[in-house]
Amino acid sequence: MSKLAASLREAIVKSGLKDGMTISFHHHLRNGDYVLNMVVDEIAKLGIKDITINASSIFDVHEPLIKHIRNGVVTGIECDYMGKVVGDAISHGLMAKPVIFRTHGGRPAAIDTGKSHIDVAFIAASMADEMGNCTGKYGKSACGSLGYAVSDAQHADKVIVVTDTLAAYPLNDFSIPEVYVDYVVKVDEIGDPTGIVSGTTKITRDPVGLRMAGTAVKVIEASGLLKDGFSFQTGAGGASLAAAVFLKDVMLHKHVKGSFVMGGITGFLVDLLESGCFQSIMDVQCFDQKAIDSLAKDSNHVEVSASHYASPFAKSAIVDSLDVVILGATQVDTNFNVNVHTNSKGLIMGGSGGHSDAAAGAKMTMIIAPLSRARMSLVVDRVQTISTPGSTVDVVVTQRGIAVNPKRPDLLEKLKSAGLPVVTIEYLKELGEKINGIPKPIHMGDKVVAKVEYRDGTLIDTIKNVIDD
C-alpha cells in the first residue's frame, strides 16, 4: 500500500473533486509558491468549474487566479490576506461572489468548528514519505513551519500532499501525520526558493522608522510588562524588526529573561532566542532562511498550528498569553480602528493575517506607523476598512508622538511618567492632515467585493468595488 499518485491530475481525479467544491491551500511558500497555480491549472484542464479557494493567503505569484476567475473555474475566494495583484482585480469587481477575509486565528477556528468545510486540501510539503507524513523543515524547497496547514489536514474530506522531496518511510520529524493524508504527489518543484524566503529580512535604515522603533521599545519599558516571563510578537516590517533589535539590547542590559516570541519568524527573532533573551520561539510561519534553519535544529524553536497560535475557539491559544505585540497599519482612525486590508485608493492589498488575533490577545497592542502613508495622513476619522477593532488597540506610535487609547488610562499614566511624548489621536490626525492635506474621497461603487470577518466569524466590515476616475 502506498498513497503515491502518478501525477497531480491522478490525485485530483482520485480525490473526487467536483464542480462547486472547496479546495484549500496554505501560504508557507509565500511568493515562491508553485502549488496553488499548478493545482488550479490542472483543475481547469479537467473541466471542473465553480471552485472555491480557501487559502490562508493569496500572493502576487497567484496572478493566474485572475484568468481562472474569468473562465469560471474559480468562483469563490476565502483567505486571510490578499496581495495587491489579485486584490486590485477583485477590487475592480472581477468576481461575482465577495471574497471572505478571515484572520489567521479565525480561519482554523472556522475549519475546526465545521463552519468552513474543505472538500480537498492541498498541502505543499518540502519533504514527505509515501504515506503522507510530511514537513516543511527539510528539502530543497524548505519553508519551515507548516502551522497554517494543520486544521486543513485534520478536517478536509480529502488531503493531497504535494512534495518535491520524497523521504524514506517513516519521516521522523513530521509536522502533519499520515493519518490525515489520502494521496501523495511528487512534482519537480513545489516552489521557487527565492520567493519562499524573502532573502534576508532587513531592518529599516530609514531614520523615521528607527525613531519609531526606539520609541516603541521605550513604550514597552514604560508599560511595566518588560520583566521575567515577558512575551512578544512582532511582524517582519523594517521598523518592527528594528524594534526587536533594540529590545534585545534592553533585555540583555536589564537581564530580563522572556518566555516566548511569536509572529512570522525572522532571523532577528532567532537572535533573541539564541542570545538567551527568550526561552522559546512559537512558530506558525518562517519568513527567512535563518528562521527555517533554526526551526530544524533548535528544540526551543517550536512549530505550532494556526489554532494553537491564534484560534479564538481553541480552549486557549498562544496569543492569549501574549504580553506585547507590535503591529503595522495603513490607516488608523480616531477610534483606534486599524485598516490593513485596503490602500489609499481603496484597493485590496493585504488582510488581517494574525493582526487582529494578536491585538485581541496581547496585554498591550502597539501600532507603529509613520504619520504619512502614500502622502496621506495615517490617522483619519474613519478607516476605509476595519481590519482590527479599536477596542483591542492600546497605543499608536508615530515619529511625531504616541497616542494612547482612552480606555487605557493606566497605560497613559505610565507613559507620561516615563516622559514619553504622549499626544491625543486627534492631534496625530490634525498633524497628518496638516502635512498631507485632507484626502479627497475615494470613488467606491455599490458592489460588495469582500466581506471582512472578525476572528470570531462575525462580520466586521465589507469592502466595496473601486471605480477608477
Next chain:
Amino acid sequence: MSKLAASLREAIVKSGLKDGMTISFHHHLRNGDYVLNMVVDEIAKLGIKDITINASSIFDVHEPLIKHIRNGVVTGIECDYMGKVVGDAISHGLMAKPVIFRTHGGRPAAIDTGKSHIDVAFIAASMADEMGNCTGKYGKSACGSLGYAVSDAQHADKVIVVTDTLAAYPLNDFSIPEVYVDYVVKVDEIGDPTGIVSGTTKITRDPVGLRMAGTAVKVIEASGLLKDGFSFQTGAGGASLAAAVFLKDVMLHKHVKGSFVMGGITGFLVDLLESGCFQSIMDVQCFDQKAIDSLAKDSNHVEVSASHYASPFAKSAIVDSLDVVILGATQVDTNFNVNVHTNSKGLIMGGSGGHSDAAAGAKMTMIIAPLSRARMSLVVDRVQTISTPGSTVDVVVTQRGIAVNPKRPDLLEKLKSAGLPVVTIEYLKELGEKINGIPKPIHMGDKVVAKVEYRDGTLIDTIKNVIDD
C-alpha cells in the same frame, strides 16, 4: 488567564461532570498510576454516580474500582486491556453492564469517529504548563509517550490535565497542546515511578523461551522480509525481547538497515535504534526507563498518537506499513484464532491492546508461545475468547515446531526450504494435549460480562461469567 484549578475536586466540579457521563484515562503510568483512583475517589465523594470509565487499560493498581462498582459510582468500563485483579471480579459478575473491550487502534478510531463519546478526559502528564501544554517525557513521574491520550484530548468535551510538575509557559516539547485543555491540576504525585516503569525489562533465561526466540528470528530470515527497509514490532514478553536481541545480531551481521520498530518500547528496541539496525522508533508507549530517556533525547525516537499507531479508520496507520510482528498468546486454536483476554479458567486477565491491530497490519504475524500454558495445551479446537482472528495470523512458533496458516502456502514453502521444523497446527494441538491432557470444560454462566470489539468496532466475541466449582 490561567487554567490552574485549586484542586482535583474543583476541576471536576468546573468540568460539569454529572451522573451518567463517561470519563477517560490513558495507561502510560501503568501499574504505578495514581490518577484514575484519585479521580474516581473524588467523584465518589462528590456523590456522582453511574459513571462509565473509558480507559486505554485497567491495571491491578486500579483495584479500588471494584469498590466503586459495588457502590454504584462506576457502572460501565470500556478498555483495551484489563489486569487480573479487576478482571477476576468482572468475570465473577461484579458489574451489571458488560465491559466493552476494544483494541489500541479501535479505541481511538471509535473516539475519532464520534462512536465513543467522552465527556471529561483526565490526562496524567508528568509535566505541564498552566495553560495545559503537556508531556510525559520529563518530570519526576516521567512515563514517556502520551500517545494513547491524544484522541481523548482532541475529542472529549472537557479535558483536565493532572500533573505533579508545573513548567514555565510555554512548555516547548509538548505532546498535547493547550488548544484541547480546559483545566490543569497540580497534585503531589501522579504515580509511583517503580510502577510506571517495569524496572529494567529482562529477556528470558528460560531455555524454551530462548529456543522459540531463535526460531522466530530464523522464520523472519526465511520469510524474505528481512531486507533494507524492514520494519518490526514486538511486545515486552521475555521471549519476544530475546527475539529482538537475536534479530539485532542477524541484522548487524547481514548489514540490513531497517526502517522502524514499534510496540511497547523497551531498552532492547532502543539498542536496535542506537546500533543502527533501524532508522526510527515509533513510540506510542514506553515500558522502561531507557525508552523514556531515549524518547526525550533522540530525535529518531518519535512519539506517535494511538490513531497514528493503529487506527483502522485513520487514512493510514503505522501498522499498515509493518513487515513483521511477534505477538504472544494464552491460547491459539486450529483456525489460528488467538486468545489474549482470558486465562485457563476463563477469567479476564488481559486484552488485545495492540495485538489484533498489529496482526491485521503486518505482512507476517507471528505468535510465539510455549506448547503448554498453565499445564494446558496452547493449541485448542476453539479458543475460549477470540481476541485476534486467525485470518490475520500467519505463523505459530512453539518450542516443538512451527505451524503456518494454510492461507499462506507461499510462506510455508519458504520455511520448508529453509529447513525449519514446520508442522501442522493440528499436530501442535495433539502434542500439547498429549503432554497436558485434554482440559476439562470451564464452568461458565449465561451472563455476558464483556463484549470484545474487533478493531473496526464489530463484535468479535463475548465473555461470559465464570462459576467457581
